[in-house]
Amino acid sequence: MNEDQVNDIIKRWRRTPEQDLKAEDYQQFKDLGSACLTQGDGQQLLKFLQDHKNQSIVTSMGCVLLAPLLNEVVKKDKGVDRCEAAITHLTKTCSPDELLHCLLGLIEDINPAAISETIVAIVPHLQTVLQRLDERKASSVGLALSALQKQLSLLPVPYTRQQEEADEYGLCRCCAALAQLTKPFIEELKRKDGKCVAEDEELKTELLKFCMRSLRQPLLEAELSRDRKSSLWLFATEIMFILPAIQESLSELLFFTSLKRKTLMDNNQCRESQACLAYLLFVQLIAIDRFPAVFSPVFVLQCNMEYINQLLSSKRESHLVKGLALYRKSLESVQDNSLPVSLLELKSFYSVPQNLRLLLTDCPMKHLRESGLQVFQLFIDKLDAEAKHKFFRCMLKTSNHSGVEGFIIKNIRKQVEFSMKPGNASDWFLGVEFLSLLGLGLCLPQGAETNLLHDMDRVMECLNLLRYLVIRHKELRRNADVWEELCRIKDKYLKMLRVCIRMSRVYYSTELKVLKEDQKLKAKEARASARSTKLLKSITVKHERVSDMSPEAQHQVLQSALVTFDLMESLIVRIEEITEE
Known part of the structure; x- marks a missing residue:
């Protein structure tokens, strides 16, 4: 199409009322604009858009140029400034309703390979369009934020410091852009000073939804620390200060969530958002000066247990880290030996320790197990005597893990020792009530056939407890x-333990003898090999079959088992000697 033909078309458009323009006109206008950009004539296109003689055309059809102009901006080729200027002119000239419709469509159809670049490019212009709206502004802000966050959720969250600083996928830049997008609307609400009409209330609700979604994604997944004011830390700070700015009480959001707020998202998502809010508030201390100081530490702990349970129920490292940190902080403010037994009747006070137990026994990450054990001990320290007694009984009945049971029995001994000090006497650990707990602890799960290697932690702690009791017999x-x-x-x-040790010693001695003979003679006979395999199959150490180990490792395990039995037997002898004395 030559220049004269283009000029004729433009003249026709100038004379044609908007309502008489056809779909072909819109497509032709878009094609001409795209051709200018492809040929590097961005300056000519900008000049055309800004020419006052063409404003009727721009007002009517300018929206169709948003997509090609935005593509040029995202590609960051030459002429980006001219394309930005063209988009700015369109957002101030075209119908805001049409512009919003086009921009939302562009957001929905973002190229997955250019999510962050597109969001960062589109947000400033989207803000201009939203501010121009007179009607349905609140719902439009909500639609825009929701659409942007939906795309944002597709970006991986940087977890390490190096990943966040590199910001390879642009999530941090996008978060900063979204925070900037909300600012004029927050300022608008602040100017109302609480004198809000229905439209303002709707805007507050949409901004609250934005905050709650941000807490869940990406902040719940991110590593945050007061010692490192990273991009995501700054975004978290923005979110935490938006809430009071739109007259949302932090305490109400956490402790007294209304039915209205629960409808913002499904119940599970809402709890995750609240869990992150509690973490930012009580662990990272963001906006803590906005939180009322009237709530007792026990009440705060009781309310936070629901969120702690939500986090510890997860398999994600970021959730577990935050759950343990929130649990620790919530407990630290509580006085030792003060939590009453009535709290253990609450569902969360049962579920959280059980989830913590699973973390201690099943989590492959050592740093989480170590942190979890410290928090587990801290929780025990905060319980009063009756609550400790009930909690120990519950864990001995439900844990089914020798290491956890050994830890509980060790705590029973510590509590007996505490109760013997002046002013601390308690029937729960010295009187008749203690006997039922002792009987529950001093037992062998499978009687004489108990695998002493598997249950070594529990057995050794039981013997240490008995030795302590007979020493303090007075x-x-x-x-x-x-x-x-x-x-x-x-x-x-x-x-019973003597019988079990005797049977185990015979069994393991036989195993060791067979293993030595096999190693010495290097027997190849199928019968001897089958017999050895059959004998070793039933032995497990730390969840690993001995039969799967090398002969050298098998020898070490069997030898260690015999040494362990000697140690157990020496403790039994010592207990009996002290008893006789």
């Missing part, structure tokens, strides 16, 4: 009935 003898029953439980346990 305090316990003050109640003759208690002492008599304690001795009966002790004798029954030690008798």
Whole structure:
């Protein structure tokens, strides 16, 4: 198409009312504009758009040029400034409703390979369009933020410091752009000073939705630290200060969530957002000066347990890290030995320790297991005597893990020692009530057939507890009935344990003998090999079959088992010697 033909078309467009323009006109206008950009004539296109004689054309059909202009901006070729100027002119000239429709369509159809570049390019112009709207501004702001966050959720969240600084996928830049997008609307609400009409209330709701979605994605996934004011940390700070700016009470959001707020997203998503809010507030202390100081530490802990449970139920490292940190912070403010037994009747006070137990036993990440064990001990320290007693009984019945059971029995011994100090006497750990707990702890799960290697942690802690009890017999003898029953439980346990050790010693000695013979003779006979395999199949150490180990490792395990049995037997002898003395 030559220049004269183009000029004739433009003249026709100038004379044609908007309502008489056809679909072919819009397509032709877009094709001409795209051709200018392709040929590097961005300056000519900008001049055409800014010419006052063409404003009727621009007002009517200018929206169709947003896509090609934005593509040029995203590609960052020469002439980006002219394309930006052209988009700016269109956003101030065309119908804001049509512009919004076009921009939302562009956001929905973003090229997956250019999500961050497109969002960063589109947000300033989207802000201009939204501010021009007179009607349905609140719902339009909500649609825009939701569409942007939907695309943002497709970007991987940087977890390490190096990833965040590199910002390879542009998530951090996008978060900063979204925070900037909300600012004029927040300022608009602040100017109202609480005197809001229905439209303002709707805008507040849309901004609240934006904050709650941001808390869940990306902030719940991100590594945040007060010591490093990273991009995502700054975004978290923005979110935490938007909430009070739009008259949303942090305490109400966390502790008194209304039905209206719960409808903002599904219940699980809402809890995740609230969990992140609690983490930012109580662990990272962002906006803590905006939080009322009237709530007791026990009340805060009780409310936070729901969010802690939500985080510890997850398999994601970022969630577990935040859950443990929030649990620790919530406990640290509580006085030792103060949490009453009534709290253990709450669902969350049962679920959280059980999830923590699973983390301690199943989580492959050592740093989480170590942190989890510290928090587990901290929780125990905060329980009063009756609550400790009930909690120990519950864990001994439900844990099914020797390491956890050994940890609980070690705490039972510590609590007995504490109760023997002046002013700390408690029937729960010195009186009749203690006997039921002792009987539950001093038992062998499978009787004489118990795998002592598998249950070594529990058995050793049981023996240490018994040794302590017989050493401190004077305090316990003050109640003759208690002492008599304690001795009966002790004798029954030690008798069964001796039988178990004797059977285990014979079994493991035989295994060691067979292994030595096989190594020495290097026998190839199928019968001997089958016999060895059959014998070793049933032995497991730390969830690993001995039969799967090398002969050298098998020898070490079997030898260590015999040494362990010697140690157990020496402790039994020592307990009996102290008893006789």
